[in-house]
């Protein structure tokens with residue numbers, strides 16, 4: 001996502017270099033969406049994987065929204081457009097990016113199930129669905145994966161959603177595992193950075209949340225690794241698939257090395273004690289976007 005000017009400017013040549021470096025490291029799972037740069041991200045990924053497509057698992061996502069003539073975008077139209085931009089004849093995993101307020105999830109995943117049966121997509125996924133929506137969707141079309149935000153400062157899914165994916169045998173893909181950079185000590189530096197309208201990146205929230213981030217920094221110092229690596233090692237310890245984003249080869253290599261870090265039980269507890277779920281200052285999205293993600297369960301008792 002960050003390769004399409006969402007968190008500040010991205011350099012096209014460095015983006016391609018980073019994607020190629022990822023393939024060279026042995027990374028096979030790439031995540032994009034129709035929404036990222038309005039098609040730019042899928043086209044960029046399509047160019048980067050040309051000639052190396054076969055061993056890769058490509059995931060993309062769509063929302064119904066409206067087309068130029070005010071009609072609801074069907075899953076079929078979205079998949080056809082994604083296939084063109086990705087320059088491939090098959091997308092391994094295709095998600096409903098957000099459950100539509102006007103279209104029942106059963107209808108959306110039913111359309112995707114049809115496309116899977118036709119071989120245009122491999123698996124059907126949903127993003128930011130509630131436990132009840134997951135159960136309803138899975139009855140109509142068996143789901144391959146749920147993609148939702150999950151990191152030390154966003155642990156709400158642990159209450160109901162993550163256990164539901166486990167009970168139903170649905171994979172869990174953790175997006176923004178570095179807290180959009182915050183847990184790694186990064187934040188917006190440029191004007192056109194979407195994080196500037198996120199409540200968690202307002203000055204007061206940053207001040208409050210930085211205090212608990214110190215625990216990550218302390219652990220990192222003790223283990224001689226970076227805060228980004230500690231944050232990713234924690235997500236990996238939860239048995240889910242993190243999909244960190246970066247625009248640079250340097251951060252890519254650092255993040256990849258987190259695979260080798262195993263946190264012991266005491267360190268995991270230390271980190272979780274610093275980040276009880278539901279206690280992070282600031283909503284994870286602006287108000288309008290909060291309407292289309294599951295309501296957070298009551299905060300954990302500290």
Ligand SMILES: NC(=O)c1ccc[n+]([C@@H]2O[C@H](COP(=O)([O-])OP(=O)(O)OC[C@H]3O[C@@H](n4cnc5c(N)ncnc54)[C@H](OP(=O)(O)O)[C@@H]3O)[C@@H](O)[C@H]2O)c1
Nearest residue numbers: 001175176177178179180181184186228244245246247251
């Ligand atoms: N389903 C959804 O609704 C949804 C929503 C958001 C994201 N996603 C997916 O999840 C992916 C990752 O999420 P994300 O990009 O929002 O958040 P993230 O992976 O938590 O954080 C990315 C940010 O962290 C910085 N960063 C990365 N590695 C770093 C390191 N080692 N040290 C310091 N800073 C580092 C990046 O900056 P640099 O570029 O400078 O490295 C970038 O600003 C996206 O690419 C997208 O595919 C899905």
